[in-house]
Amino acid sequence: MDDRTDIVVAGHICLDIIPALPAGAGLADMIVPGRLTAVGPAVTSTGGAVSNTGLALHRLGLPVRLMGKVGDDAIGRTILDLLARRDASLAGGMIVATGQASSYSIVLSPPGADRVFLHCPGANDTFSAHDINYAALAGVRLFHFGYPPIMRRMHADGGGSLASMFTRVRELGATTSLDMAAIDPHSSAALVDWPALLALVLPYVDLFLPSIDEMLVMLGRDGPPVTGRLLGGVAANLLAMGPAVVALKLGDQGLYLRTSSDPRRIARAGLPPSWAGRELLAPCFAVEVAGTTGAGDCTIAGLLAAVVRGMDPGPALTFATAVGACCVEAPDATSGVPTSDRVAARIAAGWPRQPVTLDLAGWEGEDESGLRTGPGDSTARR
Ligand SMILES: Nc1ncnc2c1ncn2[C@@H]1O[C@H](COP(=O)(O)OP(=O)(O)OP(=O)(O)O)[C@@H](O)[C@H]1O
Ligand SMILES: [Mg+2]
Known part of the structure; x- marks a missing residue:
């Protein structure tokens, strides 16, 4: 293992406050001006x-x-306290802004009905490139950033702040990684030219790890069903903007990977040569789903863990989808994630995968580890 295994996860954080609501009552009966409703x-x-992603990496x-x-x-003190109770070392690098409000959501989740979120973006909206303590990043192996679409200063300027942050972090020698979030059509994110922002930022991002739905909206390609061909086109479009690796989360269809064919770009990202020119899809592992909250973030934690351990792309995708599957076995975001050894043992014991239903015409069938290889893969049989 690399002796610089230190990972920093930066970006969006909030406190979820989830009151236990009485069974039988609908939200319309509760949210009435002047009424008091007793809750648990x-x-x-x-x-x-x-x-x-941070706590999942810690659990791994x-x-x-x-x-x-x-x-x-x-609320900020509660967030820091909850983190420190997991491990005192986790919260040390958190940024505390004097006089600002912390981000929180009140989640009204009546039994058997759709949830309502009351969300305050708070300090996530003022997070800028200037907030990062670059001195603390010296020697860090990997830097992951999450959710610019729901952090106003990280998107409203068209990506300048985001690009300058990633430029500085890359200069310090860390592999850089980025995840997105859905665009709220009623927020400042809806006014952003996302293809232009991606073109500005992605040259400084080594691992770009959004979900396919987010990318189709950002690139204006929403509409047709997701197929292997569409994935290949979207990934080629994104790779042309400069990242070494594009991994697209596909929900219950698994995780798609396409990488730069330029060995120098792969090396600059701190990846082994086996990562160059790959196109792979890892189907989901079979699980009983308790809840998909955090599945994307935990899958990313699995992929980042595999990257800092120097794994090849196939086993890395397998490990990432296995961590994602562990996540969905628990209703909350991270408590289903076990140690890395436990994840590896489940894979080694022959954990079955779920069938892929999307059209993968032109792709190879499953290999012995259950992965599919796309026509854009340099190792594909021709
Ligand atoms: N039903 C499932 N069974 C097993 N694994 C799943 C299931 N759903 C999702 N996963 C795993 O979790 C990963 C991420 O899921 P998804 O594509 O929903 O992420 P996302 O869109 O970023 O979601 P979010 O940000 O809401 O967590 C998938 O790539 C897959 O590996
Ligand atoms: Mg996500």
Whole structure:
């Protein structure tokens, strides 16, 4: 293993406050001006990329530090306290902004009905490139950032702040990684020219790890069904903007990977030569789904863990989808994620995969580890 295994996860963090609501009552009966509705105790948990990917990496046994931004209010103190209770070392790199409000969501989730979120973006909206403590990133092996679409200053300027942050982090020698989030059509993110932002930012991003739905919306390609051909086109489009690796999360269809064919770009990302010119799809592992909250973030944690351990792309995708599958076995974001050894043991014991239903015409069938190889893969049989 690389002796610089230190990972920093930066970006969005919030506190979810989830009151236990009485059975039988609908939200329309509860949210009435002047009415008091008795509810049960609240569950509080941290959410967002920093919490989900960060805590999942910690559970997998990797050394990780968190760099989210909170205010100096009661909610911020609760976020820091929840993190420190997991491990005192986790919260040390958190940014505390004097006089600002922390981000929180009140989640009204009546039994058997759709959830309502009341969300305050708080300090996530003021997080900028200037908030990063670059001195603390010296010697860091990998830097992951999550959710620019729900962090106003990380998108509203067209990506300048985001690009300058990634430029500085890359200069320090870290492999850089980026995840997106869905665009809220009522927010500042809806006004952004996303293809232009991606073109500005992706040259400084080594691993670009969004979901396919987010990319189809951002690139204006939403509409046709997702097929192997569409994935190949979207990934080629994104790779042309400069990242070494594009991994697209496909929900219950698994995880798609396409990488740069330029060995120098792969080396600059700190990846072994086996990562060059690959196109692979890892189908999901078969599980009983308790909840998909955090599945994307945990899958990323699995992929980042594999990258810092120097794994080849096939086993890395397998490990990532296995961590994602462990996540969905629990209702919350990270408690289903076990140690890396436990994940590896489940894979080694012959954990079955779920069938892929999307059209993969022109792709090879499953290999012995259950992965599919696409026509854009340099090792594909011709
Ligand atoms: N039903 C499932 N069974 C097993 N694994 C799943 C299932 N759903 C998702 N996963 C795993 O989780 C990964 C991420 O899921 P998804 O594509 O929903 O991420 P996302 O869109 O980023 O979601 P979010 O940000 O809401 O967590 C998938 O690539 C897959 O490996
Ligand atoms: Mg996601």
